[in-house]
Amino acid sequence: MIVMKFGGTSVENAAAIERVCGIVRDRRPERPIVVVSALAGVTDQLVRLGRLALARETEACKRGWEALRGRHLAVLAELAAGAPAPPEAQALDGLLEELRQLLRGVMALRELTPRSHDALLSFGERMSPVLVRLALARGGLPAVLVDSRQVIATDERFTEAKPLLAETQRRAEEHLRPLVDAASIPVLGGFIAATVRGVPTTLGRGGSDFSASILGGALGAERIEIWTDVDGMLTADPRVCPLARRIPRISFVEAAESAYYGAKVLHQATLQPAMLKNIPVWVLNSRRWLPGPPDPRHSGTLITARPLAPRGKASPRAGMVACISSKRRIALLDIVSTRMLQAHAFMKAIFEVFAVHQCPIDMISTSEVSVSLAISALDRVPGLVDDLSRFAEVRYEGRKALVCLVGEGMRNTPGVAAAVFSALDGVNVRMISQGASEVNIGFVIEDDDLPVAVERLHRRFFADARTDVAPAPPRALGAATGAP
């Protein structure tokens, strides 16, 4: 059994969904479970609708809702190819009506709590599986819709809920295993889940990857496939550095660190359930699908426990750095002790404030009387500053970027830091940190300097990497193995 997750761009319109059908058909002998994101851009639109409702912008909210409805019904009409009033139209209308009621409620109460925000964002991943299931069924595949909220159980941390793995495993065995055993193809929305009492939650933005891994882990899948719009994990964010190229193989540790430090192609927590059960994860491009099982020599990125090829075989990677991750929209907080508290109490007080605000710290450096922190949760800054100001002087600077080089080959390799900072000559580096695991070196710079910094590092660390990856052969449609 395998789990296949298709991201927003992989299901953005009818043509993309038809492509998904081809890929799933190719994998049918491997008994796939299909997890899908909302159609590209829909979650952002739902966020916007929430804001409009809160501001009682009735007309704009109505237009936004109509656009969402129009888009889903247009995709449905194309996929249904003229079939009169398919039951899916009713299902979508039911969901859209529910969404409208929710927006009305937000307007009436002028309140959008994290809990109702999760309910609002759930609609994207509740509508897309309806469309994908229909397309699979019309293509002759025995696809069955499953409500993720009945399978993935989480805690009550709305907007960033954490899965309850034992309960989820029990539910996956109950709701999914029998379908897979009966050769059906379950189709679920990613990103969404529910508390044990059934209140809808979400796993954090980009969380559909995490859903796939949670389900793969729960059922002991042979493989988890993350289908997206790039050729795999790349050596850098392609939006920042055009030199970025595909990484054929990378370890769990490297990929997890890269995701944590901004490689958006994987949700931060994606690799945890896979690592726990040692399940290989693939990142693949749905626009360049190749029939047959994936092969890192030709396409995608294979993520496993081992970073390098088996002994005696050619290393798939020449350099010691696997990936240069980066995060924009970072804020720097400098917290200087007023010496009201002793050094150890000062640290404790700072961390307590961050815990109360549930604010993750991206990077930290300390001295006796001051602590500098890089954070990306910008919405928490005003509250943090208020609370920290009770016992410290706080300075805040925005428009920073964080860069992190990740690679297991950096461990025990002398001179890495020197090579990094000589490549960055002339760039103003504000904070430096090396993780205890020695598989990363990170630093904070001005946001404007990001493209040039990443390009220089890329030239320095990937210039002599072997191009031992054969170019992908052209996609051979119809050559799929085991088609039904």
Ligand code: ADP
């Ligand atoms: P999906 O909708 O399929 O989940 P995402 O937009 O969440 O896709 O993630 C894919 C995007 O992540 C890519 O289009 C790319 O711009 C961005 N990205 C950032 N860093 C990396 C990286 N190191 N490797 C690959 N993609 C990356």
Ligand code: ASP
């Ligand atoms: N649709 C959700 C988001 O945009 C989840 C995902 O795509 O993974 O954040």
Ligand code: MG
């Ligand atoms: Mg994503």
